[in-house]
Amino acid sequence: MAKQVLIIGSGVAGTIIANGLCRQIKNELASGAVTVTMIGATDKHMYQPGLLYLTFGKMRESEMYRDQRSILDKRVAFFVDPAKNIDVEAKKVTTESGRTYGYDYLVIATGSRIRPDMIPGMSEGAHWFYDLEGARKLRDALNDFQGGKVIINVNAPHKCPVAPVEITLMLREFLTAKGVMDKSEITYTYPIGRLHGLEPVAHWAVPEFQKHGIKSETFFNTKSVDAAAKTITSEEGVTLPYDLLITIPPHTGAQVITDSKLGAGGWVPTNKLTLLREGSDNVFIVGDTTNIPISKAGSTAHFEADTVVDNLSSLLKEQRWSRNYDGKVYCFIETGMTTGTYIMFNYTTPPNPGPPSHMVHWLKLGYNRLYWLSARGLL
Ligand SMILES: Cc1cc2nc3c(=O)[nH]c(=O)nc-3n(C[C@H](O)[C@H](O)[C@H](O)COP(=O)(O)OP(=O)(O)OC[C@H]3O[C@@H](n4cnc5c(N)ncnc54)[C@H](O)[C@@H]3O)c2cc1C
Incomplete structure (x- = not known):
């Protein structure tokens, strides 16, 4: 009987994982010893x-999408x-259509989703760019914006x-180019007592924000938004007025x-080294879905996926474990419209963002196109 790998x-x-695994187990797929099935929502x-x-x-919608089938082995x-x-x-997964899928190995990679509905007034009073509809609306609002108080409000947990930080620094340059920055004020709010969850990034961001006149309000855990009054209030009792709220x-x-x-919260307890669900030896949890205290990012998902490909193929071919995940993450940081820097870190080595450069910005733009090779498991 064929061994079944099911990816959700x-x-x-x-x-x-699907593409990388197919390349590593081509003989087993050809002989029918293993099958790989993926179920998706779109x-x-x-x-x-x-x-x-x-x-x-700066990017068209058509550049952001591919047919899933076209990038899948x-x-x-x-x-x-x-x-x-x-x-x-x-060892069963049932779907919306009523079908049931069995598996020998399961990969859960269902990601994360934004929940503006969890904060009273946020859906009505705030803009965001974390989904397509939100990004379209914010683009229109920015085009109409003629200056005023902008709040960039960060809530946790969140992906990327x-x-x-990127939208804050890019926005300043956008408003400057539009000629309305001198009539505007940008305030960045963050839930803990510094500008970023990663301490070195928080330290790096302080002078970056200061030199551009960006204000900040730390220990700001959002309680509510009043869309009519155009104010946002924190659990700590601070109320800030805004003309444009980006959350x-x-x-x-x-x-x-x-x-x-x-x-709880849709985060699956996961062993940070093996990426196995706590209590399972055949269920891998990958990407944003894990509860590992590490950045939820595409690059995290990518490096985790590489580890799972190696382990799944070793388990299927040789019934042995291959290697553990070391916590590797690599993120570009846009620091304006034409400059950027990056952070690279793992479980033992903290990030160390360097001074912004044009070159890193162009590398990020390059990666935006190379992503499609990455998704195919070629990069
Ligand atoms: C604005 C923005 C900027 C970002 N910038 C960066 C960046 O510069 N660098 C970086 O590394 N990361 C970035 N990220 C984060 C990155 O996109 C995510 O962390 C990454 O996509 C997570 O990968 P994933 O596979 O865990 O989840 P996803 O890529 O979100 O995939 C999850 C999939 O599961 C599907 N799904 C959900 N429920 C079900 C279900 N019940 N059944 C079947 N399928 C289901 C979803 O439809 C989706 O296709 C950014 C994200 C945003 C929103």
Whole structure:
């Protein structure tokens, strides 16, 4: 009987695993000893970092999407049929269509989603760029904006650790180029007592913000937004007025994780080295879905996926473990419209952002195009 690998989620992690695995186990696939099946929620694949550029009119929607089938190895059986319940005891996944999928190895890569509805008034009073509709609306609002108080409001947990810093620094240049920065004031709010969760990034951001006149309000845990009064209030009792509110809403994991009782908030308890679900030896958790205290980022998903590919192929071919995940993350940071820097870190080595340069900005623009090779598992 063929060994069945089932992947739930057709985003960054799921796609890299499906494609990478097919290359590593080509003989087993050809002989019918192994099958690889993926179930997703959509037949489109979005390059989510593109939303930041879309907001400033620097990327077209067509550049951000591919048909999922077109970037997936032909040997993967792909179904658009969202998982409704995951039963890790019975080794069964049931889907919205009522189908049931069995597996020998399961990969859960259902990502995370924004939840502006969790904060009273946020959906009505705030803009965001973390989904397509939000980015389109914010782009229109920025085009209409004639100056005033802008608040960049960061809530946790959220994916892409550096996107809030990027939009803040890019926005300043955007408003300067538009000729309204002298009539504007940008305030960045953050829930803990510094500018970023990663301490070295927080230290790096202080002079970057200061030199551009960007104000900040730390220990700001959002309580509510009053869309009519145009104010945002924190649990700590601070109320800030705004003309334009840009929020990074709080996130949760996918609904199916909570419904299947696999983890509070939709985050699955995961061994940070093996990426196995705590208590399972055949269920891998990858990307934003894990509860590992590490940045939720496409690059995290990518490096985790590479580890899972090596381990799944070793387990399938040789019944042995290959290697552990070392916590590697690499993120570009746009520091304006034409400059950038980057951070690279793992479980033992903290990030160390350097001075912004044009070269790193261009590398990020290059990666925005190379992503499609990355998703195919070629980069
Ligand atoms: C504006 C923005 C900028 C970003 N910039 C960067 C950046 O510069 N660098 C970086 O590294 N990261 C960045 N990220 C973060 C990055 O996109 C995510 O961390 C990454 O996509 C996570 O990969 P994933 O595979 O875990 O989840 P995703 O890529 O989100 O994929 C999850 C998939 O699971 C599917 N799914 C959900 N529920 C079900 C279900 N029940 N059944 C089947 N399928 C389901 C979803 O439809 C989705 O296709 C950015 C994100 C945003 C929004």
